[in-house]
Amino acid sequence: MAICIYFCVAAYEIRSISLVVNMYLMENVDFKFIAFCFLLVVAYGLCGSRIALVQLCSLGLYVVIGALGLSILLNINNIDLHHLFSIIKTSPMGYINGLKNAGFAFLGFDVVLYYNSLVSNSKKAPIYVVSGLTLVAMLYTITYLVCICVFSQPVVSKLVYSVVELGKGVDIGGFLERFDAIFL
Template sequence: MKPTQTHGFISDRDIMIAVTSNIIGITTLIFPRVIAQYTSAGDGWIAILIGGIVACIWSWVIAKIASSFPNQSFITYASYLLTKPMAVIITTLFIIHFILVTAYQVREVTVLAHQYLFDKTPIEVVSLLFLLVVVYGVSGSRAGIFRLIVIFFPTVIVGLLILVVMPLGLFKTENLLPTFQTDFQGHMKASLSTVGTFLGFSMLLFYIELVKEPKNTPKMAVKGVMIAVLFSFLIFLICIGTFGNATTRNLFFPAFDISKTVELPGGFFERSDVILFVIWTIIIFTTTLIFFDLIVLLMMMLFKNAKKMNIILGISPLIFLLSMLPVNYIEITNVGRFLTNSLFIFLLIVTILLGITYKVKGGNQN
């Protein structure tokens, strides 16, 4: 009916959903363990709240800057605020980061599948299949990607609700006690790593150009972050309440094991992890899809004449090879930590730079 548009085909709500979907990802599976390591009993909720608030403010700042340049690409407004070379450098760094993140996600899916489904199936095959599906998703239209995210959203929410509600029978309030026994340092560390898990909102920098009327976008972006924070909060509490702090620390994917705990006697599936494995795959797929699409988006900003398919086909083998690099789970964990930390610092610098120049130069001068 209408020709494919490059701008203004998504709404505020789509951005909200995309933010939530991008934040809830592989890190959500792991983070209860990380938080539990730094805090005692159920105290992690404070860290999640603090981290959540920080993430909300941060995402609001980013969304505010980006939305004051409506329908302008990141490189355009970054060139305006900073300088052209700076913008190019930042974009390149983002591309590199996103490539690494995509590779990491692809590998984590394999880890998850091997943790719970497969023994002998080679990791290469599991990753390759996943990557192929992601490539198929990215090769579609960008509007299609957003539609896909929107379609998955209720599934993800319902899945997470199942995850939260099902173990309630095993929930023991005593496990959350004693409260407020964590020292300041523990809270700090936990808060920082919480913010690290919420960094998915970085995609706001690039996607706001697609929003039709980005006036309300900062608000919706914050809402999106808040939904993610809420779910992280619930998942953490449920993990601690069901397992206790000590066990949570020692589980590889606590948020997944929680579904293994529950048995449904009399059900067609005795274990709810069937459903949740599907949902986690979908969640990780969504995140990976967004990151891959961001790579394409940014690459097309840098190389204006490049064809989308060529970029995708050029990048995919690289991602696949990168995802095969870590040899064991220790390396994978380290890679994950490194990626989070580097993005944290990098995004902070970018935000500060953009923020200051934005204050000085003001928005939308075009």
């Protein structure tokens, strides 16, 4: 049963990533081919050592946090704090219904249980897990608030990937034409 769940979660994540890449970078390529390429990359990564895969994921984390921070900093002039007043009008049930959709963002945290054997001090592993999930929750909250401040709540509710749209709104000039490609 657990293997079936892992295959379903992996299929969902690969499909999501390939649809985003298809939508923003490779419009003319079939998303099934993109998903197959991602699957080949993951299979190649799994053939190597587990430590190398963990280090690659750690490197990706720093790239994403850096790109997200830079995107937020470069959108400071577009922020309008009056858009935050719509958050106050939302009922508590609206937030609870929104949590159901946001739950998929935290899929994969159980991989920590698998890599617990690699941790040198396994008694501190729960502290690391909680601090990592807290960091992710804080980043999601800050990103959500910045997207609301830049686009307004009705616009964000219609956008499919508001963070990528936030990156598309950055205008650096002649230096980098498509800043949103860093996220992908």
